[in-house]
Amino acid sequence: MLNFLQRIGKALMLPIAVLPAAALLLRLGQPDLLNIAFVAKAGDAIFANLALLFAIGVAIGFAEDNNGAAGLAGAIGYFVLTNATQAINENINMAVLGGILSGVIAGLLYNRFHNITLPDWLGFFSGRRFVPIVTAAMMVILAGLFGVVWPPIQEGINAVGEWIISAGAVGVGVFGLLNRLLIPIGLHHVLNSLVWFVFGEYNGATGDLNRFFAGDPSAGMFMTGFFPIMMFGLPAAALAMIATAKKERRKEVSGLVIGIAFTSFLTGITEPLEFSFMFLSPLLYGVHALLTASSMVITYLLDIHHGFGFSAGAIDYILNFGIAQKPLYLLPIGLIYGGIYFAVFYFLIKALDLKTPGREDDIDEESEGNEFVPTGDKNEVMASYFIQDLGGKDNLTSVDNCATRLRLTVADMKKVNESSLKKHGARGVIKLQKTGLQIIVGTNVEFVANAMKYQIKNGPISLGKAENEAASAVSESTISANNMEFILPFSGKVMPLSDVPDQVFSAKMMGDGFAIEPTNDTLVSPVDGEIVSIFPTKHAIGLKTRDNLEILIHIGLDTVKLNGKGFTTLVNEGDSIKKGQELIKIDLNYLKEHAPSVVTPVIFTNLQDGQEVHVKKVGNYHQGEQDIIKVQ
Known part of the structure; x- marks a missing residue:
C-alpha cells in the first residue's frame, strides 16, 4: 500500500509544479490587492481544474512508459465519472478524489491493455486506442456505484460541520483536524463552506468569515489557528525535508519545496506543499493534521481573533491586522510551531526512514x-x-x-x-x-x-x-554439462518445453530445457554455482553452474507485468549458491489469479551446438527429485 501511495505521490508532482505560480496570480488579482480580474481568473483556472489535472498527471505517472495516451484516458475517465454521477444526483461533487481515482484506474488499465491486439475488423482500436474506451466503460460502472453511495457520505460531512460549530475548543480542534484530513480527497471545501459561510449570524452576515469582516468580535475562531501553521509550520517542515533529503538530490528537492514553502507563507496556499508529502509519507501528514488542530485550540483558548478573505498567509495577516484581536500573539506562536514542525519532521523522517521528497525508493525506474x-x-x-x-x-x-x-x-x-x-x-x-x-x-x-x-x-x-x-x-569460454548434478527446483508437474503455452519458450527461441507447473511456494537452486542475474521485477533469475552452464528460471508466464508483486527474493546477484538453497518465495495463489499461467520454464541458455536437453521424467514430482533431465 505504501508503494502504491508513493507512486501516486510521484505522479502528482507534475500538476503540482504549476500551483505556486497559479496561487500568486490568484491572490494578486483579488479586489483587495491589484484588483485585476483577468489575472485572478488566470490563477483560478488552475485551481478550478485541479481534479482534471490530477486525473491526467496520475494516469501518466502510473503508465509503465509514461505515455500521453494514459493521460488522455485519465481525462476521459474523469469526465465520464463526474458527469455520470451528477446525472444521478446533481449535488454530488467528488472533487480531487474523482481526479485521482480516474488517473489511477486509467494508468492501470493502460498497463493492462496498451498492447492488446483485436480482431482484424476491429484492428483500428487495438493497442493504445483501446485504453480510453475501456477506461470510459469502467468509469460508467463506477459512476453508477458512486451515484448511490456518495450522497450519504456528503450528508455525513454536513452533520459533522453542524456539530463542530457549537462545540467550543473541541469543535475548533476537530474542525482543524478534519480540514487537513479531507484535503487529500478534496472535500475540505464542503466543511469550510459550512463553517465559514453558513453557520452563525451577526447583523445579517452568516458564517465565521463573513461575520469577522462584519465586525463580530466573536468571529475568527475557525480561521485564526491556521496562521501559525501556514506562515511558519509548513515552511519549517519544508526545511526539514530539504535537510533530510539524499545529498545528491538536495538541490533538486530545494528547487521543488522552497517555492511552494514561500507560497504557503505568503498566500496561505498549502496544497502544493502538502501534496508533496501526504502520499509519500502519510504518517507525517497525520502529524501535520494533529498539529493544525492543536494550533486551532490554542488560539481559541487565548481568545485571539484573526481572519482572512483568501487564506491564512502573510498577505491576509497584514491586510486584516487592523480589524483583528491580539494579532501580534500569532508571531511568537508561529515561531514556536515552526520549531516544533522542523524538529518533529526531521526526527520522524530520519528515525522511520520516511520517503519524503528526495528520499523515495526508485520504483520501476x-x-x-x-x-x-x-x-x-x-x-x-x-x-x-x-x-x-x-x-x-x-x-x-x-x-x-x-x-x-x-x-x-x-x-x-x-x-x-x-x-x-x-x-x-x-x-x-x-x-x-x-x-x-x-x-x-x-x-x-x-x-x-x-x-x-x-x-x-x-x-x-x-x-x-x-x-x-x-x-x-x-x-x-568453456561450457560443459557432463558432470552437472541437477535437482528439481519446484514441486509440481514436469513437462517438455513444447507444452508451454508461450511460443517463445515452446519454440525454444531462448534455448532448450523443460518446464514445471509448481505446487509449492519456494524456488530452490537446482545446481551448485552462482547467481548471475535477478530481474528487477523478481520473476526471473539467472544461474551459472561451476562448469559455466547458464540457466534461466522464468517463474510463470508474462509475470513481468506484476512488477514484483507475489515474489520475495532470498539471494542477491553474485552470491554463491548450493543445490537446494532457497532462492525466491512466491505467492502462488496471487500468481494464479493475476498471471496467465504459473508454468515455469527452466532454460539452458548457452548450450553448445549439438547439445540438447532430454526430459527423462514427466508428470508430478517433489522438489529435489534427481535424474529429471539429461543434457547430451
Missing part, C-alpha cells in the same frame, strides 16, 4: 537510472548490430526490456531485417503489431538494452576492434 559506460564487450557489439538491423536509430521509437527479451517500438516495420537480427544474436523475433516488436536475447538482455540506449543517444561504437574482442572472449 531502474533502466532510467543506469549509467552505461561503453566497454566494447559482446553486448555492445550485439546492440550496435541490432540498431543497424532495425533500420537505424531513427527507426527506433522506444527501447525497453523484460527478463529475456527486448521490447521495441519501431516507426517502420519494413526496415527491420529479421534474418540479420538472428545472424547477430537474436534467438527469435516476434512482430506484435505494425510497430511493436520483441527480440529474444537471453539473460543478458538488460545489458544489450542499456547499450542500445547509449548508442542511440551518443552514436554507435566501432565494430571492428570490439567485435574481435567479443569473439575472442566467447571462444575462450
Whole structure:
C-alpha cells in the first residue's frame, strides 16, 4: 500500500509544479490587492481544474512508459465519472478524489491493455486506442456505484460541520483536524463552506468569515489557528525535508519545496506543499493534521481573533491586522510551531526512514537510472548490430526490456531485417503489431538494452576492434554439462518445453530445457554455482553452474507485468549458491489469479551446438527429485 501511495505521490508532482505560480496570480488579482480580474481568473483556472489535472498527471505517472495516451484516458475517465454521477444526483461533487481515482484506474488499465491486439475488423482500436474506451466503460460502472453511495457520505460531512460549530475548543480542534484530513480527497471545501459561510449570524452576515469582516468580535475562531501553521509550520517542515533529503538530490528537492514553502507563507496556499508529502509519507501528514488542530485550540483558548478573505498567509495577516484581536500573539506562536514542525519532521523522517521528497525508493525506474559506460564487450557489439538491423536509430521509437527479451517500438516495420537480427544474436523475433516488436536475447538482455540506449543517444561504437574482442572472449569460454548434478527446483508437474503455452519458450527461441507447473511456494537452486542475474521485477533469475552452464528460471508466464508483486527474493546477484538453497518465495495463489499461467520454464541458455536437453521424467514430482533431465 505504501508503494502504491508513493507512486501516486510521484505522479502528482507534475500538476503540482504549476500551483505556486497559479496561487500568486490568484491572490494578486483579488479586489483587495491589484484588483485585476483577468489575472485572478488566470490563477483560478488552475485551481478550478485541479481534479482534471490530477486525473491526467496520475494516469501518466502510473503508465509503465509514461505515455500521453494514459493521460488522455485519465481525462476521459474523469469526465465520464463526474458527469455520470451528477446525472444521478446533481449535488454530488467528488472533487480531487474523482481526479485521482480516474488517473489511477486509467494508468492501470493502460498497463493492462496498451498492447492488446483485436480482431482484424476491429484492428483500428487495438493497442493504445483501446485504453480510453475501456477506461470510459469502467468509469460508467463506477459512476453508477458512486451515484448511490456518495450522497450519504456528503450528508455525513454536513452533520459533522453542524456539530463542530457549537462545540467550543473541541469543535475548533476537530474542525482543524478534519480540514487537513479531507484535503487529500478534496472535500475540505464542503466543511469550510459550512463553517465559514453558513453557520452563525451577526447583523445579517452568516458564517465565521463573513461575520469577522462584519465586525463580530466573536468571529475568527475557525480561521485564526491556521496562521501559525501556514506562515511558519509548513515552511519549517519544508526545511526539514530539504535537510533530510539524499545529498545528491538536495538541490533538486530545494528547487521543488522552497517555492511552494514561500507560497504557503505568503498566500496561505498549502496544497502544493502538502501534496508533496501526504502520499509519500502519510504518517507525517497525520502529524501535520494533529498539529493544525492543536494550533486551532490554542488560539481559541487565548481568545485571539484573526481572519482572512483568501487564506491564512502573510498577505491576509497584514491586510486584516487592523480589524483583528491580539494579532501580534500569532508571531511568537508561529515561531514556536515552526520549531516544533522542523524538529518533529526531521526526527520522524530520519528515525522511520520516511520517503519524503528526495528520499523515495526508485520504483520501476531502474533502466532510467543506469549509467552505461561503453566497454566494447559482446553486448555492445550485439546492440550496435541490432540498431543497424532495425533500420537505424531513427527507426527506433522506444527501447525497453523484460527478463529475456527486448521490447521495441519501431516507426517502420519494413526496415527491420529479421534474418540479420538472428545472424547477430537474436534467438527469435516476434512482430506484435505494425510497430511493436520483441527480440529474444537471453539473460543478458538488460545489458544489450542499456547499450542500445547509449548508442542511440551518443552514436554507435566501432565494430571492428570490439567485435574481435567479443569473439575472442566467447571462444575462450568453456561450457560443459557432463558432470552437472541437477535437482528439481519446484514441486509440481514436469513437462517438455513444447507444452508451454508461450511460443517463445515452446519454440525454444531462448534455448532448450523443460518446464514445471509448481505446487509449492519456494524456488530452490537446482545446481551448485552462482547467481548471475535477478530481474528487477523478481520473476526471473539467472544461474551459472561451476562448469559455466547458464540457466534461466522464468517463474510463470508474462509475470513481468506484476512488477514484483507475489515474489520475495532470498539471494542477491553474485552470491554463491548450493543445490537446494532457497532462492525466491512466491505467492502462488496471487500468481494464479493475476498471471496467465504459473508454468515455469527452466532454460539452458548457452548450450553448445549439438547439445540438447532430454526430459527423462514427466508428470508430478517433489522438489529435489534427481535424474529429471539429461543434457547430451
